[in-house]
Every structure is written in structure tokens, then in C-alpha cells.
Amino acid sequence: MGLVVQKYGGSSVADAEGIKRVAKRIVEAKKNGHQVVAVVSAMGDTTDELIDLAEQVSPIPAGRELDMLLTAGERISMALLAMAIKNLGHNAQSFTGSQAGVITDSVHNKARIIDVTPGRIKTSVDEGNIAIVAGFQGVSQDSKDITTLGRGGSDTTAVALAAALDAEVCEIYTDVDGVFTADPRVVSRARKIDWIAFEDMLELAASGSKVLLHRCVEYARRYNIPIHVRSSFSGLQGTWVSSAPRKQGDKQVEQALISGVAHDTSEAKVTVVGVPDKPGEAASIFRTIANAEINIDMVVQNVSAASTGLTDISFTLPKTEGRRAIDALEKNKGTIGFDSLRYDDQIGKISLVGAGMKTNPGVTADFFTALSDAGVNIELISTSEIRISVVTRKDDVPEAVRAVHSAFGLDSDSDEAVIYGGTGR
Numbered sequence: 001m002g003l004v005v006q007k008y009g010g011s012s013v014a015d016a017e018g019i020k021r022v023a024k025r026i027v028e029a030k031k032n033g034h035q036v037v038a039v040v041s042a043m044g045d046t047t048d049e050l051i052d053l054a055e056q057v058s059p060i061p062a063g064r065e066l067d068m069l070l071t072a073g074e075r076i077s078m079a080l081l082a083m084a085i086k087n088l089g090h091n092a093q094s095f096t097g098s099q100a101g102v103i104t105d106s107v108h109n110k111a112r113i114i115d116v117t118p119g120r121i122k123t124s125v126d127e128g129n130i131a132i133v134a135g136f137q138g139v140s141q142d143s144k145d146i147t148t149l150g151r152g153g154s155d156t157t158a159v160a161l162a163a164a165l166d167a168e169v170c171e172i173y174t175d176v177d178g179v180f181t182a183d184p185r186v187v188s189r190a191r192k193i194d195w196i197a198f199e200d201m202l203e204l205a206a207s208g209s210k211v212l213l214h215r216c217v218e219y220a221r222r223y224n225i226p227i228h229v230r231s232s233f234s235g236l237q238g239t240w241v242s243s244a245p246r247k248q249g250d251k252q253v254e255q256a257l258i259s260g261v262a263h264d265t266s267e268a269k270v271t272v273v274g275v276p277d278k279p280g281e282a283a284s285i286f287r288t289i290a291n292a293e294i295n296i297d298m299v300v301q302n303v304s305a306a307s308t309g310l311t312d313i314s315f316t317l318p319k320t321e322g323r324r325a326i327d328a329l330e331k332n333k334g335t336i337g338f339d340s341l342r343y344d345d346q347i348g349k350i351s352l353v354g355a356g357m358k359t360n361p362g363v364t365a366d367f368f369t370a371l372s373d374a375g376v377n378i379e380l381i382s383t384s385e386i387r388i389s390v391v392t393r394k395d396d397v398p399e400a401v402r403a404v405h406s407a408f409g410l411d412s413d414s415d416e417a418v419i420y421g422g423t424g425r
């Protein structure tokens, strides 16, 4: 039996009871003959509370100090979990990200892992211990300062450690039973997916599905680490995310034509009105946005009215970057050349994802029909080989997601989706 990396999210370790329950689960895996490395998030909403606190003492907290503060959240849960395991009669040692060898670049609040040197973890498990590692944190190679990996970063810690330790599997324990065909908080008839390919999971994550972060799936695909997403509250099999379908019992799992429907209400839309329809205009708009280090999502340009020679260009971006994008464009209004800017944060995005789209011609038509039957107006459209996304009014999103989910036959016969904990934030 090999080594397994298990990751427990904030809602799984929200209180002392939760920590004791997780400790039992970890000990079970150990008793089954595995070497176990457990990665933990901060308890419950600790990270949000620490951010609130920081903002009370400083409107824009210094990145270095914010990282120092936030990493304390994971240190609390790792130490408590190690104590709970010892109380069950097993040896456990906790390690910070830095001690575990998680080496990052020096970008505070959203550092990237550049190397993992898990020597101490290896030694600890070889000596028979259960190793507990604080998720979401590392140490900068250059500045030697403590860094964090961005919200939800513990999943990435777990996958990175699994790759560096050559683990059999990375188990991600969360507050739902796996990856669903839609967010069970919106679609009660959402169905649990038994297996999903890395590619489809990447598209779902990029489209707003919150079960797994995009960066974590990307990492798992690069190192070909199978992820098993499952609940720490139930003993059920969850969702396997891997490169090839796996057998479950004696039944071969097939690739679904449509994997699921994702939605995202965290974006806003900027429209640049009255742009001269000539070469170089789009380039200068998006150069301005890029120079402000802002990532954009969808882009559309309208046909220009022949009489004016002017066109409108719309794009979407994270709401959190909206203010900065508008400021950057206003500042360069003279050089870019446009009439005005419009900002709209009442939008939502709905995406249908599935490898079957490549070969099934009717999917786009069925998607638009489902939206029109639900009376939902489409504002922007974008596609990839295995995804169609539309932007609609934010208020239309829940209805639109349910309509598309039903239209593609994804509804389960019962309300099987259980949400065991957490606030979903």
C-alpha cells in the first residue's frame, strides 16, 4: 500500500468535533496500511475573519503581513489535528508549508509553487508518523518570506505534495459528496459524477465551478495525479478526476457527452463605446488592461455602424478588478480614442461543458433553445472545443442553470445532492 495525500477543507475542520471526526478518518487510512500525509485548511471561516480583521486596522493591508496573518489560520488547524490524532494513540507531526518544503515565488497573496522539497515529510512518514501539513502557504525562494497561494490554495498544496511524494492518489475531502453536474446549492437534482477527465474538470473550474480550483487541476494534470473528491462527512465514493476512465467495481465508467453546467456571478462587463473601427484599436485597449495586470475573460466587438465608423467592444473580467480597469482605460482615453465607458456588474455566466460537443452538432442549438424556453436573454457568447458560455442578467442565472441542466438530461431522479456543511463562500 502506498502513500496517500488527503486534504480537508475548512468546513470539515470547522470545530473541535469536526477535527476529531477528521482525525478518525485519517487514522483509518493509516490502519489500512497507507502512509498518510494530511493537508488542512483553516477552520471554518477563519480566513475570511482574519481578512476582515486586517481591513479594520488598515484599508489596504501590506501583502507580506497579510500572508503572515492568514497562514496562522492553517497553523491552528494543523496543530489541533495532530493533537487529536495523538489522542487516538497514533503518532502525528504537524508542519508549516515552509517546513514541508513548499517553495514559491515572492508574489504575496497569490504566490505560485515553483518547487516542493518534502524531505522532512518523507522522513516523518517513513518513521511511522502521520504528517499534517498546513495548506495554502509556502516560503519564497528569493525573499524567504512566508507566502500564501491565493484563496482556496490548500487544494494546490495537496496536489503539489502528492506529486512530489509520488502518492497513489490525492483525496480532497469537502462538504459535498463529489463533483456534481451543477452546483447542488442551485440545482437540487444535480447528479454526482463518478469520473471526469482532467480536460472537462479544467473547463468546469475555469467556468466558475468551485469544487476544485483551476490551478489545482492544472497541477494534477501536469503530473498525472488522480484526484478523488469526496465528503469527509459520509463514507461514499466521490468523484475521480484523472486522465483515463477507471473501473468502478466491475463496471467500466464511460466518458459523458456532457459533463455539467457551471455558473459564475463573480464577473462584470466593461463596454468601450465609440471605438474607431481601424486596426490597432483592440490592441491598445487590451494592452492597457494587460499593463494593469488584469486578466480578462470574454471579448466581443460589435459590427460598426457604416455611417459613423465607430464600434463598441465589450469584455468581462473579475468584479474585483473592475475599478482598476476603468481607471486604466480613462487614463489612456486620449491615446486609445473612444467616447465613453459602461460598467455592468449585474451579469452572470452560464457554461455547458462536455467532450461530446466536439462530435455532436446539435449541442449549441439545444443550449440556446433551453435558454430561450426559460425566457433568458443572451448578451455575450464564447466557445471552446468542449464548452459554450453565455452571459446573461445575474438574476436569470439560477433559472437558466436549472433549465439547461434539465434540457441535457442531467437531472437525477431524486434530490441526492447533500450539502453537509460550510457556507459556500
Ligand code: ASP
Pocket: 009, 010, 041, 042, 047, 048, 073, 135, 136, 150, 151, 152, 153, 154, 155
Ligand atoms: N484557508 C484558505 C482559504 O479559505 C485556503 C483554503 O481554504 O484552501 O482560502
Ligand code: MG
Pocket: 009, 010, 041, 042, 044, 047, 152
Ligand atoms: Mg477555506
